[in-house]
Amino acid sequence: MPVRRTGSYPLLFTMTTGKIIMKNTHVTPAIETGNIQRIAIKHLVKSPLNVRKKGSSGIGELAALIAAQGLIHNLVVTEQKKKNKKTGKYEVVAGGRRLDALNLLVAEERLSKESEVDCRIVGPEEALELSLTENSGREAMHPADLVMAYRNLTEAGLSPDEIAPRFGVSPLTVKRYLKLTHVSPTVFKLYAEDEMNFEQISALALTDDYELQERIWNSTPAWQRSGSTFRRLITGTEIDIRHSPLARFVGIEAYEAAGGLVRRDLFGKENEGYIQDAELLESLALEKLNQAVEAIKGEGHAWAQCHTTFDHLDRAEFVRARTIRREPxxxxxxxxxxxxAEMEAIGAEFEGYDEETDEDGETYAALEKKSEAIQGKIAALNESLEEPDAADLAIAGVIVTVDHAGELRIERGLIRKEDAKKLPKEQGGETGLAASGQGEVARPVHSEKLTRMLTAHRSAAIQAEIMNRPEIALAALVHQLALQVFGSGYRANRIVQVNIEQTYLKKDAENIGQSRAAIAIEEKRVYWTERIEAAGQGGKTLFGWLLEQDLADLHDLLAFCTAVSLNTVSGRENAPSDGVAAIMTALSLDMADWWEPTPENYLLHVSKDRIIEVVGEAVSPQMAQTMTKMKKGELVESANAKLSGLRWLPDTFKAG
Structure with a gap:
């Protein structure tokens, strides 16, 4: 009998050199202790009576806990019998996860398979009831309790590196939970009582200022209490590493080496955080750009400058040097x-393309990739034939800057407008200044980033409207097809040559998912996804299923598919283009039905003067006058309340 009874000693493990040493493992006479017996791990197997059938999870963590603390609770087993004969094995009816953890320790050679554990032996008649009892009515520990447990261990002198292996987690996980002990007792109580979720408290933990944590929570409307909102309010004057081209250009290591401070978000990824010294970052970027300027001085430019940013507004202050095409x-x-000749051969391949034999589209994708590569080579060759005009080259310079991806960008062949005026009159005209009638460029009201955000919301609203107007969606789709068929642009021939590219608006408007338009679109997407998936499960092809649908359903699906391809996002501030305005007019689109100014989508992105101007326009000049002395935060909060429900819109949203 592979059972050895012993006294009431629990199974204990001690971590030494990566092994587990059994305490009290000497052989003792069999001692009766009720129905608790010691059984070697090698004789334990899972019981088919165990009610927990789903695969176990967190076994590594449980194994680490057993390694550190010992097996606190005994297993419940029945003797295994086959054909009414005992096999010498014991089936575990309660404690399957513990058995998995013990076997993992054996596999890792941290425990011997001969090691014995406390087991309670029961009869088959009790087994199912005990298994059900153990697996019912259990509730996971609240994270707040885990935070306090980690803190108590820390106060007892253990470091995160020492605590982590005891619970089978990483030291970073322990540090993250300990970070939550830095919130105010009031905030922590809200979390412990489930009035605040983990995302919210982890965002508030970015600051150690108790007063600020509580003020942010109490002053933020319930519907805006999200982790992203709290992070923005805490780090409003800091630079988010993830979204800063300068941070990528300079490098966080170089910034910190120069003494710069970074506020780390322990609950984010390792490369996330907030730069606190914007001036130092700017200085380091300029230093690196100046090095690039030195490297290109020998190219013969009339002048060279470096800018940490150089957007379309900055570029509007220059004209391009004229070029003369030389003979190849x-x-x-x-x-x-x-x-x-290669392009003609690819054109022939497109002509002979058989969509029926290319179910996954790989052949067509390869042809497109090949075509794009050849077109790129042709474009590069043509560009190499363009040489700058000698007169323009004498006054043309170069701008060294940082692009949106954080990479070095060099803009050559730029002429300042004031220098272009010095050229002979006929040359000045040829530069494009006189022909375009350009004068001074008016400073836009909104930044490029905000303009892209606003036009992303405009795109979502148009999508939401047009998906319910199949007649306009059909007109828009036919319009696009007609442009391709009757326009002058070249397109390779393909059966039903229509490609839908769904727009991704979140990159320009992070909070777009919470907008009324995005919610409406997602509801319609779920509706059609479920219907199409159901058709596929029924064994029908999509085309065959579509042939069975009535015209109203086809129109509805056509409208949705057309809608999600619409994109009116732009970084240039102006009234909607003629095409966008035409669709808005056809839809009788009123953006006030889909958007209103809030701190997240407008007020925090414009100046105090602009907010006061908006309040003066939407409410009254007198009301705006009373707000001129407010600080930015107070002004945003006040304006948000006053503008709510007034249906004010910026010009970007007005079709004319």
């Missing part, structure tokens, strides 16, 4: 002829 050399002409 014999070698260049031969290369162009060869590329043209």
């Amino acid at each position: 050399t014999a070698g260049e002409q031969a290369a162009m002829d060869a590329l043209d």
Whole structure:
């Protein structure tokens, strides 16, 4: 009998050199202790009577707990019998996860399979009831309780590196939970009582200022109490590493080496945080840009400057140097002829493309990729034939800057407008200044980032409207097809040559998912997804199923698919283009039905003067006058309340 009874000693483990040493493992005479007996791990197997059938999770963590604390609760087992004969094995009816953890320790050679554990032996008649009892009525520990447990261990002198292996978690996990002990007792109580969720408290833990934590919670409307909102309010004057081209350009290591401070978000990824010294970051970026300027001085530019940002507004202060196309050399002409021949061959492949034999679209994708590569080579060759005009080159300079991806960008061949005026009159006209009638560029009201956010919301609203107007969706789709068929642009021939590219608006408007339009679109997407998936499960092809649908359903699906392809996002501030305005007018779109100014989507992104101007326009000049002395935070909160429900809209949303 592979059972050895012993006294009431629990099974204890001690961590030493990665092994587990059994305490009290000497052989003792069999001592009766009720129905608790010691059984070797090798003789334990899972019982088919165990009610927990779903695969176990968190076994590594449980194994670490057993390694550190010992097996606190005994297993419940029945003797295994086959054909009414005992096999020498014991089936575990309660404690399956503990058995998995013990077997993991054996597999890792941290425990011997001969090691014995306390087991309570029961009869088959009790087994199912005990298994059900153990697996019912259990509730996971609240994270707030875990936070306090970690804190108590820390106060007892243990470091996160020492605590982590005892619970089978990483030291970073322990540090994250300990960070929650830095919130005010009032905030922590709200979390412990489930009035605040983990995302909210982890965001408030970014600051150690108890007063600020409580003020943010109490002053933020319930519907706006999200982790992203709290992070923005706490780090409003800091620079988010994830979204800063300068941070990527300079490098966080270089910034910190220069003495810069970073507020780390323990609950984010390792590369996330907030730069607290914007001036130092700017200085380091300029230093690195100046090094790039030094490297290109020998190229013969009339002047060179470096800018940490250089957007379309900055570029509007310059004109491009004129270029003269030279004749290609014999070698260049031969290369162009060869590329043209390759394009003709690809065109023939497109002509002979069989969609039926390319179910996954890989063949077509390969053709497109090949075509794009050849077109890129042709464009590069053509560009190499363009040489700057000598007169323009004498006054043209270069701007060294940082692009949106945080990479070095060099803009060559730029002429300042005041320098362009010094050129002979006919040359000045050829630069494009006189022909375009450009004067001073008016400073826009909204930044490029805000303009993209606003136009993303405009796109979502148009999508939400047009998906319920199939007649307009059909007109928009036919309009696009007609442009392709009757326009001058080249497109390779393909059966039903229509491609829908769904727009992704979140990159320009992070909070777009909470907008009324996005919610309406998602509801319609779920509706059609469920219907189409059900058709597929019924064994029908999508085309065959569509043939069975009535015209109203086809119109509705057509409208939705057309809607999600619409994109009116732009970084240039102006009234909607003629095409956008035409669709808005056809839909009788009133953006006030879908959008209103809030701190997240407008007020925090404009100046105090602009907010006061908006209040003066939407409410009254007298009301705006009373707000001129307010600080930005107070002004935003006040304006948010006053503008609510007034249906004020910026010009970007007005079709005319």
